[in-house]
Amino acid sequence: MESSDPSALALLTDRFADARAVSLVEPTAPQSGLEPGDVVLGLGVELDQVPALLTAAAGAAAAGVLLRRPARAATAAGIERQATELGVELGWLPPGVAWNDLHRHLVQRLTPPALAPDDELGDLAQTIATLTGGLVTIEDTSARVLAYSRSSDEVDELRRLSILGRSGPPEYLALLREWGIYDRLAASEEVVEIAEHPESGVRRRLAVGIFAGTRQLGTIWVQQGADDFGPHAAQALLGAARITAVQLASQRARSDGRPGDTGLAALLGGGTAPSRLGRVARRPCVVAVFELAGTGPEHGPAADRLRRDELTAIVTVHAAAYRRNALVEQLDGRVYALLPAVDSVSSAIAMLGRAVTAAGLHLDATARGAVGGLADSLAQATRSRREADLALEAADDAAVVSFEATRPRLVAALLEKAFADRPELRDRRFDDLVRTDPDGARTVLAYLDTGSDVARVAAALHVHPTTVRYRLRKVADTVGLDLDDADTRLSAHVHLRCGLRAAASGA
Template identity: 40%
Template sequence: MTLRQLLVAIGKPLVELCTPEADPRVCGVAILDPDDEPGSYQQDLVLVIGARGREAARFVRAAARRGAAVVAVKEAPAELAAVAREAGIALLGVAPRMRWDQVETVVRQVLDAAALSEGSDEEPGDLFVLAQTLAALTGGSVSIEDAGNRVLAYSRSDDEVDELRRLSILGWEGPRSYLALLREWGVFERLRSGEEVVRIDEHPELGIRRRLAVGIRAGAQHLGTIWVQEGREAFADRADSALLGGARLAAVHLLRHRSEAGRPRNELVAGLLDGKANPDLVAGQLGIDPAAACTVVGFAVREREPDQPVHELHRADMLSVVSVHMASYRKGALVGASGSRVYAVLPDEPGLASLVADVARVLERRTGVRVQAGIGSPVPTLHEVPGSRAEADRVLGAMGEANAVATISDLRAEVLLGETLSLLHGNPDLRDPAVASLVAHDEERGTELVPTLLAYLDAMGDVGAVAASLHVHPNTVRHRIRRAGQVSGIDFGDPRERLSCHLQLLLAVTTVTTYNAIRG
């Protein structure tokens, strides 16, 4: 990310740009200790510790010679900025009271967030950018804290800040005396009990300005808080609605960040499932046998109109529960997430379906929403895992509402039908205009040729069964079938034409579920 993007994220009171014309790209952060030999600092932000003011000049030049993009120094006078310009490097001045480990932590956090969001729609800086955006929308100074009142991000502000905000940022958590007052005033209880913007009055005797606060929530779970301190001007008119929207965005970030601890292992498992990682290397790093037979199980949460933070929470819960249960089942079980689904790679043994059903029930009790699991075919080695994963996905795609767990063997016909319909959907040139004419005839004249013909083809021509299912006389069925042949020109005596017509009628009514609904 560029230096200016980094400064938008961290800014005052942490650092100040002493060479305002500079805007290099920053790829990492490094420490230069005067007692050590300088290393290679290609496009790094170098923190010069142990040297202040003018005495840091030679270290600024040394960092520049070693490829650094930016150098940070405590007590950076104007003459040091001139040295940096001459050396062709940007210079940051660090607040004297800041600890170097705090500076390194926040810079690394922002750069890591930018790297993780590369190629996605997320902006560099992540929570810091969100804090800066909320500051602009609310007209105040914003800080974002986790559930333990630790500061995760804050907005850069040239406005007046009170002692509470200054101490919170310098200490990376709210002062204990003020936290005790918030508990006494019932603020925390309100923040944790619902989705509302809480107003905290000004307390001049404590050096505290007026504040707005909103809890960051996913469902009933409290994840943290967004605080906004009032500056010289009053809060913006739409500050409350901006905070509510910001809290929902922050919830998504915090839930994603929660799963980052297991990211390297999850990436290995995801690479194995996708076929992008070498199975032998994955097996070596995870300590498992690459030649062992295994099966892939896919888990999916079925939500209607899901709220994104709640969906992220359910996905995180699903990953946690599946990991624990599968680890107890077999030490070598692999669990990882890909997209909105969670997958387990397990030894193929008797009782696997029963175990998976137990896990699905636990997940449903924990999340309160329906969880379904699809089991692929067993494969002889880790090299064939992508094939078993593809089958697990096909099963999940073909499962209706009735079952919580199914195998590819249970739903092979449904899977084949679904993929055939997908092929027809993606290739309009394969469709028969004669079928379209039947659908159009029903729509224009209010007839029921399509549902009658579907029932007839399903029943393999058993007129009595069709009449009973549709609650009509057998002669009515015969009449409709003859009429369907006249309208479309399809020869129902030809088995290939019957099959083609059947498939395309199923596609015409969109899904097998809609088809079943038409049949009653």
């Protein structure tokens, strides 16, 4: 068995550091399927096929060709001359280096995925790899690789050969057919688990079909790496399949001259619902909002935009797993998700929690999320968006909140603001109470906060219940406070909240 020479590998891979991707030619037709910028591995290419391969590489503007050096020096020299004449960068597989080791080092060095670096499918492949903790490959129904995530030392033979040669080991693929894996993937959105197969050098996998309606567009495969899959890997994979279906359909639409647009910005601005939502537009929905803490000028606009893009990708996957027709878009520096056909806000809260947790694990920032109230239909989505924004602003340190949970706090804040904006309404008796008897003021406020529960007030203030009652009587006599009157209780509550908060802040 061949053994790797690290120094020889490093020198060789450095020569092709600017290549776009790694490509493995078909031994039966080595001159076909070459792409611009590829570094071509001539694994299995016969000597009489080399001239055609070099000519094809020159015509395709490949980054270079790597071959095993022939035993005869004259033959090697002839190949080198032809490569020079054609302008093809030629490299020889170093002695003692295996093709698999060479491929692994090239993949680690080059910038994946095989598609352009800014390609949406490539970005999605990397996002789902991050969320699942595995190595992702997106294929069409002909098993042609459309995109894949960055590889590592844990890549197995099935993944390596699929990326290189557009197909895996024939024996293993036959087993997948025998086990009915392809049939299951073609039948529904079921996430299928495939056990490790040591005989073929294949690790455990998760897979899911990509569907547009009942039509299968492709498959996503996730190979397990050094660690087990994440706890929500299957759900993230389902969301990824639905997003991939939208992207594939959008690419096809763009190729037909039809632009793709989620329509969420227009909808939340008071416009009409996208027509593709169909009947779900008349069902209840909610709007969720997400933002990252720690963004701002000190980080730079480029860094902030990159992190928001990554947050958008994470939210998109989780939202699609939760609702097929979910829409996600960046607006005003935040990420919004429209969740249609929702029966209760509580079910959406769990999705928000998973998305925020995933963002916190994978981004260099703390994420927060909030969800608005349930809207009767998409026509009222703007109201749910306003509620989500208000809830996020009132969330304090909570990672995930709902508008319903923050409504009392929001109402209290509104009353305090209205009170502060109308100074003529201030009752100076309460200002004097806060200044001259802060213990009495805090006792009354706690009494109002707890619904007149003397025992809870005593426990909170660490005093005897008798002391609480004494302070309440003293304040009632000093201020002339009738705590049995509802309007007086409300006025006292607002006055004391504002007064004690201002005193604590030194205002």
